[in-house]
Structures are given as C-alpha cells and as structure tokens.
Amino acid sequence: MNFLNGITLLLVYQLVGEVTVRLLDVPIPGPVLGMVMLFVTLLIRGQAPESVDQASSALLSHLSLLFVPAGVGMMVHFDRIAEEWVPITLALLLSTIITMVATALIMQLTSRWLVGARQGKEPDGD
Structure with missing residues (x-):
C-alpha cells in the first residue's frame, strides 16, 4: 500500500x-x-x-525498461535518422558540451558559496 x-x-x-x-x-x-x-x-x-x-x-x-520505446522509435525512423545524421550529431555534441560547461560552472559557484558559508563570509561574486 x-x-x-x-x-x-x-x-x-x-x-x-x-x-x-x-x-x-x-x-x-x-x-x-x-x-x-x-x-x-x-x-x-x-x-x-x-x-x-x-x-x-x-x-x-526498472529504469532500463523506459528506454524500450525510444529504441523502437529509433528503429522505426532509422531512414530519417540516416538522412539527417549530421544535424543530429551536431545537436548531440553541442548540447553535451553546453551541459558539461554549465554543470562545471554551477559546481564551482556552489562550492565557493558553501566554502564562504562555512567560513561565515558572504560569497564573492567572481
């Protein structure tokens, strides 16, 4: 229940x-x-x-089961994916790079903020 x-x-x-x-x-x-x-x-x-x-x-x-519909969609639309592989690849690469950079920057800012909070100071803006 x-x-x-x-x-x-x-x-x-x-x-x-x-x-x-x-x-x-x-x-x-x-x-x-x-x-x-x-x-x-x-x-x-x-x-x-x-x-x-x-x-x-x-x-x-059971998260892996949620990827089955995506895999089926890939097989169904394989011809279209084969025709447009360049923009798909560029979109995947760029979005991955942007996500990694954003994650690194957020991690740095969060680390500075936490260290400043532990030392009793306000975090600096740089």
Whole structure:
C-alpha cells in the first residue's frame, strides 16, 4: 500500500504540472514542472515520505525498461535518422558540451558559496 500511495503522489504532481502548463501556456513540459514542484515540496519538508522513497526506488530499479520505446522509435525512423545524421550529431555534441560547461560552472559557484558559508563570509561574486 505504501508503494501505491507513493506512485499516486508522483502521478498527482505530474498531473498538476500538466494542468498548470496547459492553463498558463508555459513552454515547459508538464512532467518537468511537476517534478520541480515535487522538488520544492521535498525541500520544504526536509525529507521524502517513505511512500515516495519506496515508489521512486522501485521505478529507478526498472529504469532500463523506459528506454524500450525510444529504441523502437529509433528503429522505426532509422531512414530519417540516416538522412539527417549530421544535424543530429551536431545537436548531440553541442548540447553535451553546453551541459558539461554549465554543470562545471554551477559546481564551482556552489562550492565557493558553501566554502564562504562555512567560513561565515558572504560569497564573492567572481
């Protein structure tokens, strides 16, 4: 029953995200907004409820199954992918590089902020 409560809560957050996106015409996927809302809720609470922890652990243990539809889509549209491999490759490479650079910069800023907070100082802006 704990798992069922957790998965229901996760799906409710996804539904709230979908409804919010459609009502406000926000250019963000509904599940992403729902996940942000769930994250904010968990930050406020300070911990995840046992039911959400159990449901998310079960979903993560079967994560590889969620890639099956993507693999089938690749096979179905293989001809189109073969025709447009250059832009696809460039998009993948550029997005990977941009993500890595952004992650490194955020990590550096966060590290400086945490070190400054531990020393009782305000973080500097450089």
